[in-house]
Amino acid sequence: MIRYLARRLVYLVPTLLLVAFLVFFLIHLIPGDPAVVMMGPDASPEDLASVRQALGLDQPLWRQFALWMGSLLKGDFGVSIHTRRPVFQSIKERFPVTITLTTLALVFSLLISLPSGVLAAAYHNTQKDYLFMLGTILGVSIPGFWLGLMALLVFSVHLGLFPSTGFVPLWDDFWEGLRFMVLPSITLGVYMAAVVARMTRSSMLEVLRLEYVTHARAKGLSEWKVLTKHALKNAFAPTLTTIGLQYGMLLGGAVVTETVFSLPGLGKYLVTSIYMRDYPVVQGCILFIALVYVLINLAVDLFYSYFDPRVSYQ
Amino acid sequence: MIWSKLSRNRLGLIGLAVIVLNVLVALLAPFIATHDPLQIDVASQAAPPSAKFFFGADEYGRDIFSRVIYGTRISLYVSVLSVLFAAAFGVVLGAMAGYYRGWADSIIMRCMDAIMSFPAILLAIGIMAVLGARLINVVIALGFVYVPRFARIVRGSVLSVKQKEFVEASLAMGNSDAAIIFRHILPNCVAPLIVQATANLAYAILAESSLSFLGLGAPPPAPSWGNILSDARNFMLDNMWMTIFPGLAITLAVLGFNLLGDALRDILDPRLN
Numbered sequence: 001m002i003r004y005l006a007r008r009l010v011y012l013v014p015t016l017l018l019v020a021f022l023v024f025f026l027i028h029l030i031p032g033d034p035a036v037v038m039m040g041p042d043a044s045p046e047d048l049a050s051v052r053q054a055l056g057l058d059q060p061l062w063r064q065f066a067l068w069m070g071s072l073l074k075g076d077f078g079v080s081i082h083t084r085r086p087v088f089q090s091i092k093e094r095f096p097v098t099i100t101l102t103t104l105a106l107v108f109s110l111l112i113s114l115p116s117g118v119l120a121a122a123y124h125n126t127q128k129d130y131l132f133m134l135g136t137i138l139g140v141s142i143p144g145f146w147l148g149l150m151a152l153l154v155f156s157v158h159l160g161l162f163p164s165t166g167f168v169p170l171w172d173d174f175w176e177g178l179r180f181m182v183l184p185s186i187t188l189g190v191y192m193a194a195v196v197a198r199m200t201r202s203s204m205l206e207v208l209r210l211e212y213v214t215h216a217r218a219k220g221l222s223e224w225k226v227l228t229k230h231a232l233k234n235a236f237a238p239t240l241t242t243i244g245l246q247y248g249m250l251l252g253g254a255v256v257t258e259t260v261f262s263l264p265g266l267g268k269y270l271v272t273s274i275y276m277r278d279y280p281v282v283q284g285c286i287l288f289i290a291l292v293y294v295l296i297n298l299a300v301d302l303f304y305s306y307f308d309p310r311v312s313y314q
Numbered sequence: 315m316i317w318s319k320l321s322r323n324r325l326g327l328i329g330l331a332v333i334v335l336n337v338l339v340a341l342l343a344p345f346i347a348t349h350d351p352l353q354i355d356v357a358s359q360a361a362p363p364s365a366k367f368f369f370g371a372d373e374y375g376r377d378i379f380s381r382v383i384y385g386t387r388i389s390l391y392v393s394v395l396s397v398l399f400a401a402a403f404g405v406v407l408g409a410m411a412g413y414y415r416g417w418a419d420s421i422i423m424r425c426m427d428a429i430m431s432f433p434a435i436l437l438a439i440g441i442m443a444v445l446g447a448r449l450i451n452v453v454i455a456l457g458f459v460y461v462p463r464f465a466r467i468v469r470g471s472v473l474s475v476k477q478k479e480f481v482e483a484s485l486a487m488g489n490s491d492a493a494i495i496f497r498h499i500l501p502n503c504v505a506p507l508i509v510q511a512t513a514n515l516a517y518a519i520l521a522e523s524s525l526s527f528l529g530l531g532a533p534p535p536a537p538s539w540g541n542i543l544s545d546a547r548n549f550m551l552d553n554m555w556m557t558i559f560p561g562l563a564i565t566l567a568v569l570g571f572n573l574l575g576d577a578l579r580d581i582l583d584p585r586l587n
Contacts, residue, residue, distance in 0.1 A: 255528070
């Protein structure tokens with residue numbers, strides 16, 4: 001297991017280098033002089049020179065990348081042009097909001113998708129199954145930000161059930177914090193719930209055809225036990241991969257959801273920084289989220305063998 | 315064969331009908347729209363739905379119905395072009411990786427892995443942040459982030475088709491690599507490509523509207539669906555209709571492509587079901 005983990009981490013190195021290069025290269029896609037774009041056309045030559053020097057734009061490209069990578073390895077994501085604060089510091093302050101949002105969205109989507117996917121497979125080709133399929137296809141078709149706006153209108157403004165905007169950390173006041181996060185996490189989790197539910201249904205259908213399931217039924221086990229204890233565990237492995245991949249949708253979708261609900265997370269910070277043309281922050285946020293996504297998928301791969309022992313770590 | 319199977323798939327047909335409707339609305343927008351979508355009318359600011367303004371008017375008195383109708387054009391333009399962009403690059407890169415293997419395969423697929431290491435919408439946001447909010451940039455950004463999806467599919471298909479006897483025969487006849495790839499191998503990868511392209515059209519519509527909503531898509535006052543929702547956001551408390559219709563338009567368009575995509579997947583590539 002440890003050898004497998006070490007090997008996976010080694011394989012990650014070229015991918016992470018390419019990820020870092022892509023993020024580094026982003027700033028060089030800016031049409032014209034990035035310093036002028038960031039500081040505005042009225043900036044003084046001294047200000048422009050200082051930004052060029054701070055970002056290393058006056059250096060050859062290969063050296064810029066080497067310097068940037070060197071800083072990253074030391075945990076230095078650069079400094080915000082506008083606030084002059086270290087980007088990593090700001091990311092650390094905002095990331096708990098984003099991880100709370102995405103985790104609650106994940107919990108919501110799993111609570112909905114796993115039971116409904118199992119039930120849809122159990123009721124395959126019945127009216128319940130068709131209704132389920134219709135629900136999931138609607139789930140992947142409704143834009144999350146619109147769902148968020150509608151949820152705000154109905155549940156916050158008209159029914160007054162939940163606060164419309166704002167954030168209270170769960171670790172300060174769990175129940176109050178949860179009230180603030182219900183609408184954003186449901187809004188964000190709907191798409192993932194639909195995708196995972198469909199995956200659960202199709203994996204369950206494949207497993208339910210296998211002989212060991214027939215054997216379990218022949219032994220006289222209740223259908224509930226057959227479905228949950230015997231079929232779901234094996235059907236869960238491909239679903240787990242989908243969950244890992246879909247977590248990226250949550251991290252990306254959080255950018256939009258945080259904007260709709262004015263949550264002070266990484267996504268909102270990213271969007272605000274884009275408006276302010278604070279590119280070191282933009283680079284830092286994108287790189288950080290990509291790293292989190294890569295590590296989550298690594299963790300999912302490691303969990304895989306628990307659900308599918310045929311997967312070997314050798 | 316596809317059509318005869320599709321004609322028996324009710325949900326697929328509904329999806330196709332929705333797509334055809336969207337295409338017709340996009341093509342005939344000047345005839346369907348009742349107002350100029352950019353025409354400001356101060357006297358009609360935030361007018362509720364009526365016989366004059368079917369979907370009401372926005373904060374500048376612009377007719378939301380006409381803006382939604384013209385928004386169909388923007389949405390289809392961006393989604394179709396970005397999918398074509400992604401498919402063109404993805405097919406070539408995936409075919410090269412699968413056909414030549416070795417270092418070409420390693421380099422191409424590591425680059426694809428790197429692009430896929432980003433949540434798609436996040437990378438698109440990053441690209442738009444530096445390229446600037448222009449419609450063609452949305453096409454480039456979305457096309458770029460979707461390239462790996464096509465490359466992976468084509469590479470996988472090429473790997474399996476490459477082993478077939480007709481490819482060996484073509485090689486023995488002295489055909490060039492390009493001729494073998496484009497004439498013999500790629501036609502056998504069409505089915506999964508069509509399924510992927512249809513699904514991607516749905517993603518692209520959602521992504522384009524999200525980018526516009528964030529102010530990173532079509533620049534205002536272009537009547538993209540995301541822009542209409544972004545404008546409406548500040549006025550929705552008293553004018554709910556401003557947000558309802560553009561959202562329904564996005565949902566309907568995406569639903570059409572999703573329904574057709576599901577049906578095509580069942581017909582063309584049952585393994586993916």
